[in-house]
Amino acid sequence: MKIGLTKPTRVPRAGKIAAGSMALVLLVACSGCFSKEDPGPLKIQDSTIASAEQPVSERAEPTAQRVPYPVGGQGDPSQNWGDLYLPGGVHKRGTVPMVVLVHGGAWHHSIGASTFDDYARAISARGYAVYNIEYRRVGSGGGWPTTFTDVAAAFDHVKQLMAEHPELSGRAVAVGHSAGAQLATWASTRGDSQLVPGLSAPKFRPSRIVALSGPMDMTFEATTDDHDLFHVMGGKPSQVPTNYSAVDPIQNLDPQIPVTAVHGTADSTVAWQNSQRYVQTLQARGGQADLKLLYGETHGSFLTYGSTHFNEVIDLITNGK
Template sequence: MAYGVVGAVSLALLGLTACGGEDPAPAAPRAGDSAAANPTTSEKVEVLDEVTVQRIQYPTEDADPEQNWADLYLPAGEQRVDSIPLVVLIHGGAWQSQLGAQIFEPLARDLAGRGMAVYNVEYRRVGSGGGWPTTFRDVANALDHVVAVDRRFPQLTTDDELVVGHSAGAQLAVWGGTRHKLEDDEVGSRPAFRPTRVVSLAGPLDMVYAATHGDDRIVKVLGGTPKQVPDRYTSVDPIQNIDPDTPVIAIHGTADRMVSPENSRRYVAAVQKKGGEAKAVLIPNGDHGSVVTSTAPEYPKVLDIITDASAADIDDVDDVQG
């Protein structure tokens, strides 16, 4: 079984790379600065003519500069302080090195085209220095670095933000939204940045169920089966780390043969049983890759759902379909 955008994504998409440089764009003044205090006379608000991309290196243990980075997409238009909502993207690929953050380039640009800032995370995976616990530590540190990114780019809002993940990245995204519940000695505990809403795209949100139903990729990234390393599953399995106060939308294609839609159904039912807010959106005939493929008929609906979730409103999202 494999994750990520596979046959549904063209070779051209897989070949895309993010652009940008190390130096940040000039930051807009924060409230309280002399310029911001009298905006009618002295404030100069930066205006971008087009979507721009900045490469951000985030700190993590034994960092690899070729993999420990995120691309920050800034939308065109005025860059006023605390005016642009941030969406974090975490790509899939079975926690393995074959697919990277470049597969989310089209989605990142489309979201930026809708007025959002996008933080597209790369991280080490199995086959490129990742696995347990490195992959999970990298993603946790990339999320926590949002605090520093906000200082460099004060036009971002980071107090009530959305994380979106696909496939393995969906597991990491949902886990990222509940890290505040971890014990101090667990990987990723004591987060500096906590997303308040999550969108899962074809995610293995019940890792024990998936691992015991033929998903050897989970066994590989965690270094064992649920019986062999139960504490690791307990720590990172989304269904075992539910926060009823963190709304989750679980999108899944009904024709997904790589990650069973049952993962989303089981997770949403468990959240609702705990009194939390979660919705499953099952897309008829959608497969594992089509939910994130810009040329697929399902893609506009996915884009709309992410846009609605970014606005802190999941009530308008359709419930289970098909």
């Protein structure tokens, strides 16, 4: 086998090799040492390179802070906020992904964001920041269109949170349960619809959506005589059709955002066929959509720590599996 030499090469003694090699190293290392003035230590001109090598946040344990979000018109500081959970540890710039979490509760004031506190902590323990939002609901100043414009405003505020916390990567997953699944999905895929009074163009889009037990086809859900749905929408589809077309997830598709719909097969509150209809419609539009059926689970049983599919769903949210 030839190694590239066409004629024999004389090999010098070992001592001469060492000396020659050292001379070469010194020449390269000191190639800038022969100027008349010492240039001093090397300086990095691009500050982004320097900052990328240093952590921008360090926490001994996960923390939570309440952050208000602005709304158009008269807001309610007692409800227009989100709890921001930040994971513990040392984090460099742009390394921490986020989950935007929307609680359910039939759009009714009796159930609030505190019901998702433990779930937010479980997600944050996986290294995610979690933005668990509160919003006005039926019976506490919400209803049509306030509930929807509140959630849209909370989603728009994600851009500000990312600017304030440089460890956040800019990648976010929108997650909602039940009514929160409808709200999270619609807020993620909505356009600048004039059918919702006070709605502005979206400022934020998540990279992915996970809808848990959601009424993803609100017109189909209305066939079950869901009075909570009628209260938040201001009537039945036959009475306020433009309201439904404005915020119904299945009527506001964005094929560019992947969606995973998760539903228990024993759900008697919102039928799993609701998620199936949404997934099939999004797939027909060329979007990436998956249906994950949890055998034997009810409407929210898989949200309870220690339940059969608890870790599986958390994995799906944080790992995309």
